[in-house]
Amino acid sequence: MKDTLTNRQQEVYDYLKRESRETGVMPSTREIQHFFGFASQTAAMNHLRALEKKQVIQRVPGKARAVIFPDELDREEIVDIPIYGNIAAGMGQDVDHEKEGCLSIDIRSLGLKHNARTFALKVRGESMVDAHICDGDTVVLEFREPRKNDVVAALIDGETTLKRYVVENGKPFLRAENELFPDLIPARELIIQGVLVALLRNAA
Amino acid sequence: MKDTLTNRQQEVYDYLKRESRETGVMPSTREIQHFFGFASQTAAMNHLRALEKKQVIQRVPGKARAVIFPDELDREEIVDIPIYGNIAAGMGQDVDHEKEGCLSIDIRSLGLKHNARTFALKVRGESMVDAHICDGDTVVLEFREPRKNDVVAALIDGETTLKRYVVENGKPFLRAENELFPDLIPARELIIQGVLVALLRNAA
DNA sequence: GCGAATAGTGTTCATATAGATACATGAAGG
DNA sequence: CCTTCATGTATCTATATGAACACTATTCGC
Known part of the structure; x- marks a missing residue:
């Protein structure tokens, strides 16, 4: 029919x-x-x-x-995730805090909880390639406390960057997933802005 | 207000x-x-x-x-992409051709054309890690002719796999992006089922 | 103590809207 | 040749629906 x-x-x-x-x-x-x-x-x-x-x-x-x-x-519920601009996965850089666009996707595909507060950033740089996060990828981050070895967007000494959150001897610091980049030890403060929950890549 | x-x-x-x-x-x-x-x-x-x-x-x-x-x-138009099950990015395996779920996302975030015929598969195996495609990732594929060095889902000698489409001396074959996996030279036939256009990873 | 916002009851009215019925025409198919 | 389907015109009806008006009671800030 x-x-x-x-x-x-x-x-x-x-x-x-x-x-x-x-x-x-x-x-x-x-x-x-x-x-x-x-x-x-x-x-x-x-x-x-x-x-x-x-x-x-x-x-x-x-x-x-x-x-x-x-x-x-019969579509799943759709959430709108604001894209706040670029984030350096190379050396630290300021995050643009203007909303640059929006990502709309059903919650199940990202495995998000309904009440999670999330936002997205475009990755720039190669410092996380060994974690298979590439230049140009869009990362979805959730506002929450990081656990050990989470990938996080962090404000370290005034600049925002995407790195792995590592704790050694009770002290947290940021580690790049690329041999060419050094660890980042916070001189003053380490503010976690979000924890990586999903990733989107546009291959075309 | x-x-x-x-x-x-x-x-x-x-x-x-x-x-x-x-x-x-x-x-x-x-x-x-x-x-x-x-x-x-x-x-x-x-x-x-x-x-x-x-x-x-x-x-x-x-x-x-x-x-x-x-x-x-003010949301972008949303497309529904059927998920057809698993695809081996390791050794060749049959693709399940039942629709297992659905991915709903706005077209702009995936950079899709409105008329593109797409479908999605869950990646299993590690053979594409050097192209930063990991076990568990969801790949979105478009039904179209592959160009040289596209990542494709291909039916090679009766089994479906995700590999890079390479042409050398006028002969197409499939190459894994992982040193541990060999090239796949088609014995009889090489049928391209789709070309990678986007990727989705669920980190949580 | 006054005004504004919140959260209602009870009633009436105009119109927006789905839906039915009768009829016409042309193309496709068996 | 007859039926079905697609695509319409023309007209009428029942009801679904937004909207207005009068009135009550409570809470909150100032």
């Missing part, structure tokens, strides 16, 4: 999808009618019925604007 | 969010009324007005069920 759509039906489907995404509200039959210039509202009704029959939408009888896209329905 | 919500307002907000996500349809004022057991529909109206004043929802006057979550609105 999941036939292919006709051209006209595809147009209507695309309109519904686009409109509900851009405005946040599903069009009513009359809005569909006016958009396509139908003289009768029944034309819109017919198209909705056809789309429903072909399983690409669902409808709830008796409710206004109650058109549903089934594949969006 | 973006005050914190009262307990009651948070309850209403959560109800709207949950209901619209689970059913696909935004509740009407009467549905809110009945859910909370209000004797009057005005109570629901008041809460909506309060939530709107505090900027956590938006409404379109005169339209039915026209409650919008502003942060969902």
